[in-house]
Amino acid sequence: MTAPVPLIAGNWKMNGDSASLGEALATAAGLGSTRVRVAICPSATLVSRMADALKATNVLVGGQDCRAEVSGAYTGDVAAEQLADAGAELVILGHSERRAGYGETDALVAAKTQAALRAGLEPIVCVGETLDERKAGKALEIVTGQVRGSLPAELAGKVFSVAYEPVWAIGTGLTPSTEEIVEVHRAIRQTLTSIFGAHGATVAILYGGSVKPSNAAEILHADEVGGALVGGASLKAADFLGIIAAV
Numbered sequence: 001m002t003a004p005v006p007l008i009a010g011n012w013k014m015n016g017d018s019a020s021l022g023e024a025l026a027t028a029a030g031l032g033s034t035r036v037r038v039a040i041c042p043s044a045t046l047v048s049r050m051a052d053a054l055k056a057t058n059v060l061v062g063g064q065d066c067r068a069e070v071s072g073a074y075t076g077d078v079a080a081e082q083l084a085d086a087g088a089e090l091v092i093l094g095h096s097e098r099r100a101g102y103g104e105t106d107a108l109v110a111a112k113t114q115a116a117l118r119a120g121l122e123p124i125v126c127v128g129e130t131l132d133e134r135k136a137g138k139a140l141e142i143v144t145g146q147v148r149g150s151l152p153a154e155l156a157g158k159v160f161s162v163a164y165e166p167v168w169a170i171g172t173g174l175t176p177s178t179e180e181i182v183e184v185h186r187a188i189r190q191t192l193t194s195i196f197g198a199h200g201a202t203v204a205i206l207y208g209g210s211v212k213p214s215n216a217a218e219i220l221h222a223d224e225v226g227g228a229l230v231g232g233a234s235l236k237a238a239d240f241l242g243i244i245a246a247v
Ligand SMILES: O=C(CO)COP(=O)(O)O
Pocket: 011, 095, 165, 169, 170, 171, 172, 173, 208, 209, 210, 211, 229, 230, 231, 232, 233
C-alpha cells in the first residue's frame, strides 16, 4: 500500500490574467527538487498559456470545473476534454463555491468526475460543511455523505484526491483546530477505504480553507492531511512557496 504523495494545489478562482503567469513561473523556479506534487488551477482563459509556460517545470496545471458532457450546446461551459486539450492534467470539482452558487449536487459532481476520468484528468473532489452544519454537530455526517455521493465507482484504481474545505474557513482567515481537521480527515479516510478498499488508503486527502505560510506546517503535518488546496495564498509565488516548503 503506497502512502499518498502530498499534493499542494493552488486554486486561483476568478483571479489572474496573462500578467499573472509570472507568479506561476516564479513558483516553478522556486520549487527546486521536491517530493511534493504542485499544481496551479487558473481560470479557463489561462489554462493553455500556463500549461505551455510550465511545460518544462514540475508544476502541473489544472482546471477549476468542467461540464459532464463531451461537447454540445452549453454556452459558457468547458468540457473536461477541452481542458485536457489545453494542457490541463487535473481538475477541481464540486468546490463549495460551485455547489452553493450553481446548485451542484453530489450526483452532478460524480458525473463531472466521470467526465474528468474520461478525459484523462486527475480529479480533486471537494467536500465541506457549512458553519450551521458544524454548529449542529453534523460536520462528519455531511462530509462523509458528500464523499459517498460525489465519488463515482470509476475512480477505483485511479489517482485522485479529496479536498476537505469547510465552507466557513474559505477566504475568512478562520481555520478549524488541528483536532477538528484530523477528525474529519480520518472520517474521510474510513469512507474512502470502505468504498475503494486498499486503494482508498492511497488517496491524498487535502485540507483547504485559509491556508497560509504561517499555519501551513501545523495543518500539513496533521494526521491524514495529504496536502492542501490553497486559494488566496496561491496567487503570489512567495506565499505559495512558503506553504509548499512547510510540507
Ligand atoms: O477555496 C479555497 C481553495 O479551493 C480556499 O480559499 P482560501 O485559501 O482563499 O481560503
